[in-house]
Amino acid sequence: MEMQGEERIAARRDIVWAALNDPEILRQCIPGCQSLELKSPTELSASVKIKIGPVSASFSGDVVLSNINAPESYTISGEGKGGIAGFAKGGADVILTEDGDDTILAYEAKAEIGGKLAQLGSRLVGSSAKKLAQQFFADFNAAVSAQAAANS
Known part of the structure; x- marks a missing residue:
């Protein structure tokens, strides 16, 4: 399953880059x-x-940052195991582009699932994954924009 999108963030690129590398904000x-x-x-x-859908799962796993080109881009990838629910793995290429005092964050993500989650059907899982990605980037945008406003 593949997803892509972009967010306009009301903060300079160096601030957005720092936030993308801050475990507490993430x-x-x-x-x-x-x-x-x-x-x-x-x-x-x-x-x-x-x-x-009907499946609740707790995943634990590792996240790795690679292809780092600070403060412009990186690849974030991870793999998690959810016991009987199955596994999830994926990654995203994230690119930051300056636009005046704002930053355009563009992403292309790929995800793969297996186990009980995969039995739910690709449409349900795909729409849920897109919703989760959109929620992450909207929350990230709000957090970074608020932090930038407070510091200016």
């Missing part, structure tokens, strides 16, 4: 995130609880 914005801990500058461990 934890607040990832839907259902229970914990997100920095293991190294490019590795994090995460625990997320989500509900897709």
Whole structure:
């Protein structure tokens, strides 16, 4: 399953870049995130609880940042195991483009699931994944824009 989109964020690119690398901001914005801990500058461990259709699942796994081109772009990828619910893995290429005092955050994401979640059907899982991605980027936008406004 593939998703793409973009968000206009009312903050300079360096502020958006710093937020994309801040585990506390990411934890607040990832839907259902229970914990997100920095293991190294490019590795994090995460625990997320989500509900897709009739299935609730808790996933734990690792997140890796690669192809880092600060402050313009990186690839974020992860893999989580949800016990009987199955597994989820995926990644996103994130690109930040300056537009005056704003930043355009564009993303292209791919996700793959298996186990009980995969049995729900691709339409339900796909629409849920898109909704979760949109929620993350909207929450991220609000958090970063508010932080930038408070600091200006």
